Amino acid sequence: MEGGINCEDTNPTGARVGSYKRKKNGYDHLGSSPRSGAEENEDESERRRQPGVKRACNECRQQKLRCDVVQDPFSHCSRCYRLKLECKIESNFKRVGKRSKHAEMEREIEQLRQSLAEAQAQGFVLKDDEKTLSPAINSAYRKTRMLGIDESVSLSILKNNDSYHGPRTRHKIENLNLSEEMTNRLFNEFWCCYHPFLPFLSPSQAPDYYYQQHPLLFWAIIAVSARFFNDDSGLLTSLSGPLTRLLWTTVGEVPNNLYFVKALCLLCTWPLPTSTTSTDPTHILCGVMMKTATGIGLHRPNHAQDFSRVSVDLNKEQLHERLTTWAVCNIVAQHCGTGYGQPASTLYDWILAAGPTECVPPLSLDPELEAHLQIEHFCDKISKEIYPNASDSRGVAGDELRAMLTRVYRREYDDLRASVMSRNGLSQLINLHFTAAGLHLCLSAFFNFSIIKGYIDDLMGLWNACTSFLDQVFKLQLPSSKDRNQSTLRYSTNYLLQMIVSACFTLLRLLNSGFARRIDFKYGSSMFHCAIQAIRSISVLDNDLPCRLAELMMQMWDRAQTEQRTSTQNLMSSDLEEVGSALENSLKLKVRCRMSMSVVYDSIWKWREEFQAQGRSSSEACKKMVNSNFNSESSATLTSVRHATQTNNVRTIPNCHPTQPQILAVANTEISSQNLSDNYGFVGGLSNPGNIYQPETSYEPFDALNWMLDGLMDSPYPNYLAISGLEGGI
Structure with a gap:
């Protein structure tokens, strides 16, 4: 023993x-x-x-x-x-069961993830070595735990294993999958073609970096890149539905994320294509963008703590990122306000109002963005000083006050342009936006009356501003250095498209009024047709809004030429008082509540009024002719009857519009669709066989978000241009 x-x-x-x-x-x-x-x-x-x-x-x-x-x-x-564990002996040591330990670890991981999400919402960016474990590593950890490997060391081994590489990333939204290779090509497309128009993202970051910031930001970049992506022309169509649902789901969750704001900046600059503005949410999204930005304190980058529930300590890079994003928010908001003829929801505080020499890093902006911001700040002053009037029910300023302010801002415009363009390193796009701001200023001439002093001078200034802007636009049509077969113009922002449209309608008004004898009509006509080509080149999909507007303006141009010739001959034999009265009537606006865009809405409103009246009478004549042809011809000759109906239909339109002789001449000479394509840059003809038997439809009233093109495809006018099959580009 x-x-x-x-x-x-x-x-x-x-x-x-x-x-x-x-x-x-x-x-x-x-x-x-x-x-x-x-x-x-x-x-x-x-x-x-x-x-x-x-x-x-x-x-x-x-x-x-x-x-x-x-x-x-x-x-x-x-x-x-x-x-390499701590070896010690404790008398009060007790073993911890695996289940309780794992439950505690899971609770701790969940708490850490919540804290990480709150920190990222305040603008913190994780370094590469500080990123949380990927799903693959978490899966590996669960697997080793089930196999019984020591859980106290397995996690540290996986974290320190630098040789670990996860599988190739595939991004998915609903049923749409993107491979890593396709994602990289789309991002390269974005950096080369779209980024120069709004340079606030970092091209040095990988696509996964933006996906980790916010999925909506990642898919917004993909959607912008897919607009003219040659490798997959149907990608944008496939992505529009899932992206729209993701967008509104995210908005419904009341986001407070910096990267959500960046995503809205992109979606408001290059909106998803639509055929009518009544379904265009850009103006609404712009408001969401600005309210979210102020909600997280972007307008006070030095005091982000005042807008956060957790402690916020921003470094220089994060502070500069927030300042840049806030500047871009104001640029985009001003673009939406000017382009849609609505009050802009901008906020130019002391950070943005300070000049480039008054700020020091990190409170200084990139020179390109700084110049762009100064231009939009000038546009904001025009919109708030020249056009609105609190004492007027329509918000229109008085004639004398508007004329005086216009002259004051013209001098300020010249000084600002000389100051900004004297800086080095600015791109051609800055000069383009300057001319757009000049057009925004001079479009106030349509609000004046002929009795106002300097009325003709204001119209001449509008003519010069319009042609100067289009000259800069046409420079973008030159092939870019990246691709000789493509131009930079097709990648333009929605704001530039809207300004081109307003320039086209301006030329349409000036060239078809008594003012045409004071300017070079041939040069203006050439500018108008080139602008139509530019609009069609920006068109993304068939029958989208740019495509429909281009064909609409061509139709209005063709029908206005005979009226212009007749009215010009009458004015030549009239006295000066009658000339001034006729000139004022031809340029007078009924729609005066949309600021510089009033000329666009007013022109389309007049078009719908005129063609609605013509459509009703011509529809009845068309129905009678169709019935007569079907009663006299057999079914074997139905095709020839339809062709004759199309030709006769043009000739039987009641001559209630002064330009009907020109249309009759086109029908008599039987100009082919190919000739029209050569002359005007579109593929369709003047008549649409599919629209001959259309029933008469009613037009909804003009609301705040309607370009009056809703229901355009259901127009009662039987000879409406066939645009359903038009090509979007040139």
């Missing part, structure tokens, strides 16, 4: 915590017999042996493993030394 005990004492590696207990329990079966001297000696030897009992370290006890730790003198066990 004693020999066995002494042998155990001399073997430190074989000692176990439970060995003494088992021996002690072995004597318990002897009962409560009188204690002998031998038993007392045994108890004494046990008391002497107890302090020398071998104990395993905490790590080995947790795993129920054999431990070779030496207590006196203390020496680490071989397992802790090999795994």
